[in-house]
Amino acid sequence: MYAPWSFRDDYVILRAAATLTATGRHMAASKDVIWPRDPHTAAKHALLRRYLQAWAPIMLSHNEIITYAEGFAGPGIYTGEEPGSPVVAHHVLAGALRRFPRRVKMVLVEEDPRRKTELERRIAAAAGTTQQTGRLDVHITQGQCHPDLLQQLARARSLQHPMFVLLDGFGGPVVPFHLLQRIANQRRSEVMVTFQPSFLVRFAEKNEHHRAAGDSFFGDRGWHGVFREPSSRKAAYLRDRYREALGRAGFQHTLVFEMIDEASHLLYLIFGTRHERGVEKMKEAMWVVDSTSGVRYRDPKDPNQQALDLELEPDTGPLRRILLDHLRTNPIPHTVDQLKNYTLLETVYRPTQVIPLLKRMRDERDIDVSPGRIIGTSTVATLHQSALF
Structure with missing residues (x-):
């Protein structure tokens, strides 16, 4: 002891x-x-x-x-x-x-x-x-x-x-x-x-x-x-x-x-x-x-450990990897609000950066959003296990 x-x-x-x-x-x-x-x-x-x-x-x-x-x-x-x-x-x-x-x-x-x-x-x-x-x-x-x-x-x-x-x-x-x-x-x-x-x-x-x-x-x-x-x-x-x-x-x-x-x-x-x-x-x-x-x-949670340049249009590639990893390791559907809160408390990114990123991820077929419109109560799940990489 x-x-x-x-x-x-x-x-x-x-x-x-x-x-x-x-x-x-x-x-x-x-x-x-x-x-x-x-x-x-x-x-x-x-x-x-x-x-x-x-x-x-x-x-x-x-x-x-x-x-x-x-x-x-x-x-x-x-x-x-x-x-x-x-x-x-x-x-x-x-x-x-x-x-x-x-x-x-x-x-x-x-x-x-x-x-x-x-x-x-x-x-x-x-x-x-x-x-x-x-x-x-x-x-x-x-x-x-x-x-x-x-x-x-x-x-x-x-x-x-x-x-x-x-x-x-x-x-x-x-x-x-x-x-x-x-x-x-x-x-x-x-x-x-x-x-x-x-x-x-x-x-x-x-x-x-x-x-x-x-x-x-x-x-x-x-x-x-x-x-x-x-x-x-x-x-x-x-x-x-x-x-x-x-x-x-x-x-x-x-x-x-x-x-x-x-x-x-x-x-x-x-x-x-x-x-x-x-x-x-x-x-x-x-x-x-x-x-x-x-x-x-x-960001400590980025699997690729990419250094960030803090620009007016930030590179959200690390956040994409972090969210996909989170969804993959916790395979139940998550709401958009839950992902925003996770981003606030567990990453260096801001919640306001989440919805624009989710829209791109949906359009690129990395995630499934139900219903299709991305609002706070929408649920998000991964489509591809390989999307993290």
Whole structure:
């Protein structure tokens, strides 16, 4: 039976994992105050900005106080003068407060004292350009994501209000499961975690401390099955187990973005929420065209694992394969509404992309639709087992 780790055990194990991961992925970040922004980060910030632009007005229209938090806040700037995620968030939240006479708290934790000082300077500069500083309350603390973020959220009295928590470390297993559980206790809160599976794939099988870091990250030892998976399946196996972990933590709906940069480096961006509307808004943020980041997405459920270019007229070939696979492995007829809901909750595509695709699939004799007109209550079944390929 899995023995729970103590608070101190979590801290020591996750610090070791963070050190190794930082060495592997962001060598510059481990020693420099600021560093160049990589393509993954550019794409994450574009997604963050667009999502917060939807999230903040929705939350402020129903709540007196909301919180944005980060456990790995950084210096707030990159060498090319691009704003860091706290500054991106500050700009969006200050803009939202112009429409709503409510309050927003920002809780930002950064380990390096030099970066904390730089972040304070950048936030002060951002605050100087707005008129909502009295209602936009920023708490910046030097410390570790674990245990200091949870302590600071409690100190700011944010745990009883809706939160959006960004846990964007160096991609390794540095976020303890019980932190996710505590965030999920607030039913209107959401979390976004970055996860680079290469750390556990490379180091954990033969190293007890790294396995313990994985246990703390996933909340149990079920992920150890990765050691029996073929190399080609290890990353996907860890991805699926972590999505399950978010579900166990209390996030009813999860959304996985597989982000691939121009050098084919893989990073998982995993979003957790308890509300379908959060999934819908995150999808809308993703599908806004951004051709400048150099990063493409990939749907985890696509059998061909095709990278997607987010275009005004998107390539729905991967969604076609996903839906055919779903229909083939679940051979009872499905309604159009059921397929739209499956698309929303289980793929990176949007429900609005389903009906045009089904019309093409019907015309190409991949599926049978009854009655012939495609509406929400119409039933869909595959015509050809080979259509998936």
